[in-house]
Amino acid sequence: MIWIQLAILLTMILLGARMKGIGLGVMGMIGMLIFVVVFHLRPGEPPLDVMMIILSIVTTAACMQAAGGLDYLVYLAEKLIRRNPSRVVFLGPIVVFFLALFAGTSHVVYSMLPIIYEVSLEKRIRPERPLSISVIASHIALTGSPMAAATAALAAILGYPGAAVDIMRVAIPACFIGMLAGAASVLRMGRDLPAVGPLPGEAGALPEGAAPAAVAMPAAAVARTFKPGAKTAVYIFGAAILAVVLAGSLPWLLPHWPAGKATFSVNADGTLKMVTVIEIVTLAASAAILAFTPTRAADVPRTGLFTSMAIALVSVFGVVWMSATFMENNQLVIQNALGGIAKAHPWTFSIVAFIMGVLMFSQAATTKVVMPLGLALGLPAPVLIAIFPAVNSDWVLPGYPTLLAAIQIDKTGSTRIGKWLLNHSFIRPGIVTVVVAIAVGFALAKVLL
Known part of the structure; x- marks a missing residue:
């Protein structure tokens, strides 16, 4: 019976992933209907904690975006990249990593992709190289970000005081080192662009053998004006991050009841x-952002981040509730099947997390489903923290919006989906980044935890 239920679970996830948007959530509810009505499975706990975290964090990020704070951060990042254009393969993903780490969402990469693309063309660097690893950086930064739902979900699952700080101490440096390894892996990926002349995909490409001429590219960030209160919004958002970190580091500062x-x-x-x-x-x-900046509350729901949050809430609710129902009703069978292997070789559980991440298209949803299973299998907290980067596998199937945005921006056609679907531009940097992050995570967890 468990195999039939598993087949239904995977079918609903795959169908929902193909629908995109809220498809994952609504197909999850079809799975719930089948589990409850046909198989009489007792409904598991809905992921209310993760949903409330997503709602709270993304609402704050959307307020910062409406106030112009996100535009200000992107401008600072652009200036940094344009000062060192020849290092864009490393500097691009580093900047994106810290932006996503700060904001708690991978969607900040949309603003950086055109800049990274322009700088790449300026230095005649194949755009596929910095674009692919920058997208991966925007995802891997979320496992450890104090403002990411996945980090908060794992801290809640582990449940001990200081769990959030332990996650950040291990996951942030591990993911950063993994991202640097991913950048190194793409330094020679694909053919170099021609040193001079029109680039692939540009109008006016010369016939083969014709004498090319140098092409001028933009070389500096254009001075911009920002909304009044943009900097204030960034400061308030930063203060919120600091408060969350302090609360996790010094729990004795918080109220305590019997x-x-x-x-x-x-x-x-x-x-x-x-x-x-x-x-x-x-x-x-x-x-505070709405009170101390001239930002209207009505502007917040119109931001791109707020729209993304609504989609994420529906998706997480449906797919995680369906998956939790399957897991809770088949926990003993799963423990008997995987418990021995997981205890003898803890790293193998990262494969389970990685596969679930591929299917669920969400770090928070994958964390909420997989990590309680790891605890049930007897894996200690340091192991689960080391494995945490494995939930970053939503780039394997090339349907995630950040991947599609990078492909659409690259007019040279170097960033692409291959003939066999999985041989796309993001596979190499993604696999290298996640594998190295997990390996470094195990080393750091052994030393720090």
């Missing part, structure tokens, strides 16, 4: 849950 029954907001020992802290701090920061 031990009792655990609730949605408070642990059984009377301490505040980390997800509660994140929700309160981030939404309070949203209010």
